[in-house]
Amino acid sequence: MRVTLNGEPRELPDRASVAEAVSAAGGQPGGRGLAVAVDGEVVPRGRWTAVELGDGQSVEVLHAVQGG
DSSP: OOEEEEEEEEEEEEEOOOHHHHTTTTTOOSSEEEEETTEEEOOOGTTTTBBBOOTEEEEEEEEOOOOO
């Protein structure tokens, strides 16, 4: 299945979860400082493994960065 992951076209397995997209983007699904939006809607962390992605969806995985 093809999705747009952080602005780039990516191939993921059929019925991939949000957690799998996080991993594909280089994040740790259990890691802190991450937020995910699918088609512009935030997906709560507790639902990352339950929410399946569909072909053509847009996924944004955001990493919080501390600066100073």
